[in-house]
Amino acid sequence: MSSRPQVYWPKPVEVEAGADGAPLRIGGVEVEAVRERWLVEDRWWTPKSLQREYFEVVLASGRDIVVFREPPDGTRWYEQRG
Amino acid sequence: MYAELHAHSSYSFCDGASLPAELAARAAELGYEAFAICDHDNVCGAMELAQACKDTGLRPIHGAELTVSDGGEPFHLTALVESAAGWHNLSRLLTEAHADTRPRPDQPPLPPVLALDSLLERNEGIVCLTGCARQGALPGPWERGEPRRAEGRARRLLASFGPERLRVELQRPMWRRDRARNRWLAGVAERLGVACVATGNVHAHDRARAELQDALVAVRTHTTLEESEPLRRGNASSVLAAPAAMAARFAEHPEAVAETTRLAARLSFDLTSQLGYRYPGAEDPEADRTLAEICRGRLDLRYAGLPEAAEAERRLEDELAVIRKLGLSGFFLLHFDLLELAREVAVEVRGPDSARNLLPPGRGRGSSVSSVVCYLTGLSHVDPVRAGLFIGRFLNDEISEMPDIDLDFPRDIRERLIPRIHERYGRERSALVSAFSTYRSRGAVRDLGKVLGLPPGEIERVAQVADVYARGDEVERDIAEVLGEARAGTPRWRWLARLAREAWGLPRHLSQHSGGMVLSTRPLVDICPVQPAAMEGRQIVQWDKDSCADAGFLKIDLLGLGMLSAVERCVESIAEARGENIDLSRIALDDEPTFEAIRAAETTGVFQIESRAQMQMLPRSLPETLDDVVVQVALVRPGPIQGGAVHPYLERRRLLREDPGYRIPYEHPTLEPILADTLGAIVFQDQVIQVAMAMAGFTAGEAEGLRRAMSRRRSEAALNAYGESFVAGAIERGVERELAERVFEQVRGFSGFGFPKSHAAAFGLLAYQSTWLRVHYGPELLCALFNEQPMGFYPPDSLTHEAQRRGIEVRGVDVNASAVECTVEPRPGAEPAVRIGIGYVKGIGAEEAEALVGERERAGPYGDLAELASRSGIGRESLERLAWAGACEALGHPAGSAPRRDELWRLGVARGSERRRGNAHAQLALALPLPAPPELRPLDSWERIVADYSSTGVTLGEHPLEILRPELEPGLALCGGLDRVTDRTEIRIAGMVVARQRPATAKGVVFMLLEDESGVVNVIVPPPVYESCRLAVRTASFALVAGRLERRENVLNVLARSVERLSTPAPAGGEVRQIEPPVHRETGRDPEHADAVAEQPAAAAAGGGRAREIAAVAPQPHSFGRRR
DSSP: OOOOOOOOEEEOOEEOOOTTTEEEEEEEEEEEEEEEEEEEEOOOSSSOEEHHHEEEEEEETTEEEEEEESSSSSEEEEEEHH | OEEEEEEEOOGGGGSSOOOOHHHHHHHHHTOSSSEEEEEETOOOOHHHHHHTTTTTOEEEOOOEEEEESSHHHHHHEEEEEEEEHHHHHHHHHHHHHTTTTTTSSSSSSOOOOEEEHHHHHHHHHTEEOOTTTTTTTTHHHHHHTHHHHHHHHHHHHHHHHHTTTTEEEEEEESSSSSSHHHHHHHHHHHHHHOEHHHHHHBBBBBBGHHHHHHHHHHHHHTTTTTTTGGGGSSTTTTTTTOOOHHHTTTEEEEEEHHHHHHHHHHOOOTTTOOOOOTTTTTTTTTHHHHHHHHHHHHHHHHTTTOOTTHHHHHHHHHHHHHHHHHOOHHHHHHHHHHHHHHHHHHHHHOOTTOGGSSSSSSSEEEEGGHHHHHTTTTSSSOOOOTTTTTOTOOOOOOOOOOOOOOEEEEEHHHHHHHHHHHHHHHHTEEEEEEEEEOOHHHHHHHHHHHHHHHHHHHHHHHHHHTTTTOOOGGGGHHHHHHHOOOHHHSSSHHHHHHHHHHHOEEEEEEEEEEEEEESSOOOOGTTSSSESSSTTTTEEEESOOHHHHTTTOOEEEEEOOOOHHHHHHHHHHHHEEEEEEEEOGSTTTTTTTHHHHHHHTTOOTTTTSSHHHHHHHHHHHHHHHHHHHHHHHHHHHHHHHHHTTTTHHHEEEEEEEHOTTTOOOOGGGGGGHHHHGGGGSSSHHHHHHHHHHHHHHHOHHHHHHHHHHHHSOOOOHHHHHHHHOOOOHHHHTTTTHHHHHHHHHHHHHHSOOOOHHHHHHHHHHHHHHHHHHHSHHHHHHHHHHHHHSSOOOSSSHHHHHHHHHHTTTTEOTTTTOOOOOOOOOOEETEEEEEOOOGGSSSOOHHHHHHHHHHHHHOOOOOSSSSHHOOOSBBBBBHHHHHHHTTTTTGGGGOOOTTTTHHHHHHHHHHHHHHHHHHHHOOOOOOOOOOOOOOOOOOOOOHHHHHHHHTTTTTOOOSHHHHHHGSSSSSBBBBGGGGSOOOOTTTEEEEEEEEEOOOOOOGOOEEEEEEEETTTEEEEEEEEHHHHTTTTHHHHSSSEEEEEEEEEEEEEEEEEEEEEEEOOOOOOOOOOOOOOOOOOOOHHOOOOOOHHHHHHHHHHHHHHHHHHHHHHHHHHOEEEEEOOO
């Protein structure tokens, strides 16, 4: 039996963002609160540089999830297992 | 709205990517009103910030981020200076933090750390912020789940600083737990009754430096970018942002933002006016009288009966009056005291009976030589009255900075004098000035290439090509030339080029200035932090010479001048070898053989006039007197060259020689008395001042201001302003506008570096004295130069070949004849020979060399190798090095045997038994003679040269070119035969590259000095040729040049059309194998690196055979180029 490590690849997600860039609705569910907001700009010296803005939010459903936008001023959003 | 209270400059050494001036300029541009730099555990950039903020409207705030320990993990606190008392305390605290960082001299320093108790005891005038988001006093324990510990620390800080001087520091580095941390910190602040303050923890002034900051973190932590991920900041938010953007970043903590400007308003300490520095002697009420008494007493002795006596007395009284007015008598007495101390030290160093005692302990250089007070107090050895030196540059009643007094000492006296000064004035009151090593292309390629994870072999190949003095923007081209365009275009190499460009000029680490020392009446540690230097017993202030000058510190330059040491050694060995005591102050200054040598440019090894450019000029200027030599020394400097002084001076000398009645054309009659000595050209720095005063009516202070604007960080705007005043002043005095403008253009052209006449006089005399020694005591001077290396323009191998060509015998290193250092060996009825010392063999330590020589002197010469091994007390590896250098050849070999190989074989036999015992460094104890070696092939000439270069760096037998010659193309010209070749003949010539030079003043022209078995020749490489042959010009140890012979006024040059690396057939028996690069998919190797392996055999095949083989060990050419 193989024991391949499990990789949690980010999943694309629909996000509606406000004027300040923070998510207002994720997958149609309203964002209750933004707990944290941070930036990752790294691996710039490689062909695959990272430029992401992350949000840890609490949804109206009570879920606490992490989403990011890549690049920080772009429109593609992903959910990442926190 | 927002003031930045926490920024790091590049003086945080690899944790900050911008200079203070860059940060200040950007902050002013973004609309900041106040800005603080808090570098890690130092204030190295504080004065630079203070100066940079002038005229910007930005108010500088000073401080430091302290690394503090309370027994556990060290943490950070931000200390900001509120008042003069705060600055004094911060200086003392930083001094204490560094006190134990050098437990082992010459080892890398330990990180500084301050005991928390010290900070709690001594903090008046300091405002404490609780530190950064990662390692701050509170966030650190909070992150580790120890909030109680954090709060306990906060309460200790509160008890000492009180709520007025403690702030809880909030940062927003855009990390995941920022909000939670700041909410918790705000809660702590509320419980303690302390305000919060927001800070940016800025590390770069511009977004373009963000990546460099990441790379520097990896450099600092000796890791790669990949490995340093947890230590880096992870994003670019540490780039300086606009105040409004910062306020938005802290939207949840508006009070913390408002507090930044409230606090900044309180931090009013002004570094430029509140330091409270005074030099020793400044307060002495008797200083004026004491100085006058010393000078008048000596005036009577020095000038009694001389025609200059009246003029000297008048100048002395004038100078004393200016000194009294400026309150500088104590300053001169302090120097007098230092020189008396130097005299004591000189007697100790030289010994009571040394021939060197006829020489002064040191001598002045620079503008101080023009002062009669300096002459009478012994600070200068040149009589300024007789030499007609102008005082204005050194001393006038409008000077705003402390005058410069530079003193040159032989190296050994200087080494002893520095700790003695610490003893005399106290370690708290004296320290050396620091210097900052800054990134240049080569170092940047090495450091940054490593952190990018590029292959070490390739990094080194690129680094070798990088022009040390060129700005970083040439690295991209260097990479493409060495590795090819395709590879240079890959992301990591592209990043290397960009990072090297950004890093250029940033300080990398702190080191010691070559000789500047500051002395202070009140403890220096109150004024600027002091830390231990790498050399035992020495300590340095955290400011470099510019910051010390800006602070108004009295800086004394105690410079170690290699040629002074060499001259002293030379005088000593003349006494030993020939029994003659030479007093250099009494030698004839019109010695014809000496001037003949100077005119013929036979000046290799002497002071100043040995350089390629000087040698080019001497046969044209044909100096006849010491004054001519003084002008000559000053002529080859950027100032006179850029000012267009060289050609008119040489041309007018020629015209004067041909027609003694020739009248020098002066631009204006007022210039004649000023420029008469230099035939109408501006050659000396002080002539600029005199011209401005005579022609435009400048006061001495205004003229000195013009000179300063020209030489120090010169500013175009300031120069233009002086230009307008100059022209206006000249017109007022009846000079036509066009003429005034033309003269000012000559003055402006002088803006590069130039010597004051006084400095040139001191250097010219030493140039003459060393030439006199070369002419009359050649072997002794050569020996002294060997022992004082590194110094001068030529490596020892070139000095050797040149000396051999003029009949000086140089003998090889010999265990039965050599001393530790090189020595002069008398020869009956002939000039002495020079013997290479045991210490010249690479890898032989001083102790081993002394042991070997000591045993030989005690119990007689060594009979054979076994005896050498058992008696000398030196280890096996050193014995092998001696054998390889040929030092054991005199121990006896049967005819037809193979010296060096035989000895290595026999040492190898013994080595086997040593290895079995597992003791690699053991001393060999060969009690019994070893068996005779088998029949070994003697070293051929080529192998011997390789052995010589790899062991002593000097080869005494055939020149490498002589051996290469049969393998080279026929018909090549010889350096020594060029004087018989017709002018403008096209030639091809091969040689070893002895020196290469790319002066800033030569508009891209590169000069190479080629040496073959018959002599040397200068090669001029014009810019287009340099562009097409850049790699060969920069890196070849042996070169083949095609070009045209040019002969002008007794000077020969080859004007190159092409330069290539000299290649010869590969030696027999060698095999070049193609190594296939690994397949990427199988190995998973980064495809960017794949070409690296393939490159190596290709390069070897392009090779150059034997020339390439020897190039690996040949002495590196001395490279000279443009400095910043």
